[in-house]
Amino acid sequence: xxxxxESGPGLVRPSQTLALTCTVPGGSISTDNYYWTWxxxxxxxxxxxxxxVYATGDTKYSSSLKSRVIIxxxxxxxxxxxxxxxxxAADTAVYYCARFVAVPGPRDIRYFDLWGRGILVTVSx
Amino acid sequence: DIQLTQSPSFLSASVGDRVTIxxxxxxxxxxxxxxYQQKPGTAPKVLIYTASTLQSGVPSRFSGSGAGTEFTLTIxxxxxxxxxxxxxxxxxxxxxxxxQGTRLEIK
Numbered sequence: 579x580x581x582x583x584e585s586g587p588g589l590v591r592p593s594q595t596l597a598l599t600c601t602v603p604g605g606s607i608s609t610d611n612y613y614w615t616w617x618x619x620x621x622x623x624x625x626x627x628x629x630x631v632y633a634t635g636d637t638k639y640s641s642s643l644k645s646r647v648i649i650x651x652x653x654x655x656x657x658x659x660x661x662x663x664x665x666x667a668a669d670t671a672v673y674y675c676a677r678f679v680a681v682p683g684p685r686d687i688r689y690f691d692l693w694g695r696g697i698l699v700t701v702s703x
Numbered sequence: 704d705i706q707l708t709q710s711p712s713f714l715s716a717s718v719g720d721r722v723t724i725x726x727x728x729x730x731x732x733x734x735x736x737x738x739y740q741q742k743p744g745t746a747p748k749v750l751i752y753t754a755s756t757l758q759s760g761v762p763s764r765f766s767g768s769g770a771g772t773e774f775t776l777t778i779x780x781x782x783x784x785x786x787x788x789x790x791x792x793x794x795x796x797x798x799x800x801x802x803q804g805t806r807l808e809i810k
Contacts, residue, residue: 615799625739625747625790627799638797641704674746680794688794689737689752696746 582675582694590669590701596662600675600694607656608633613678614658615690616649618671626671630678631658665701672696705729705793709802715810720781724805726774726791735795738767738776741804742787750789751776783809 586598598616606612616628629639631649639647643662651658662669677692706729716722726736734754739747749758751767754774764779778785786809791802 624804625741625792625801627801630799640798676746678794685753686735687753687756688735689749689758690739690747690792691749691758693746693748 582677582692584673584675584694584697586697586699588698588700590665590699591703592666592701593664596660596665596669596699596701598660598673598675598697598699599657600659602656602658602677605656607651607658608653611679611681613680614649614651615676615678616660617674617676617690618669619674619696620668620671628660628662628673667701670699670701672698704798705732705796705800707791707793707800707802709789709791709805712803712805714805714807716781716807717810718781718783722778722781722807724776724789724791724807726769726776726802728772728774728793731771732793732795734770735793736767736769736774737792737794738765739790739792740785740787741790747790781807 583601590596613630613632615630618626629649631637631651637649646663648661674696675694676690679691681687708727710725736754738751740750741747750761750765755767766777768775789805
């Protein structure tokens with residue numbers, strides 16, 4: 579199964595900006611009904627949705643993180659990116675990128691079908 | 704934000720058992736409920752979407768039901784590979800939210 583691929587630094591200093599990139603294989607980033615998503619998971623805890631971007635650049639963000647998050651897309655590189663500013667130790671987590679499929683119809687289809695393997699980002703001085 | 708509450712949070716069961724996990728939403732989410740399975744060190748894997756549609760390749764012992772605010776995931780006969788953590792997720796309204804997870808362990 580084709581996977582998305584997260585990349586970026588594994589260590590970020592407190593108060594700095596966490597920056598990650600997700601590479602989408604096969605040039606599908608501009609395909610209709612695909613939304614590109616970031617999720618994170620602190621060690622031993624549950625999943626937290628961070629936000630998503632569409633190929634047009636339209637974004638939606640988590641209520642708790644929206645003041646610090648920017649998600650953007652670069653269709654020419656088949657990549658989308660996450661920037662999380664003013665990080666603290668509480669932002670230490672495995673960060674996943676994923677594809678959100680949302681197909682309208684008589685019975686809409688909506689789910690996250692492809693995921694990356696995840697990247698551990700530690701916030702520490 | 705829509706809150707999802709899973710029960711139980713922890714479940715101990717034996718191979719061959721039938722188990723049910725419940726997910727309750729704080730408001731009506733129609734049928735936009737997805738179930739994921741996650742094993743340690745790996746990304747979540749979709750099992751069921753739109754409350755009851757089995758993802759391609761997922762064994763038929765998994766089934767989902769419900770609508771509105773109450774949903775269930777049932778595993779009809781547990782296999783050794785099913786011991787994992789299960790999450791529900793709502794995709795009705797932004798922001799997307801997840802349940803807190805149900806850890807299924809071998810008795």
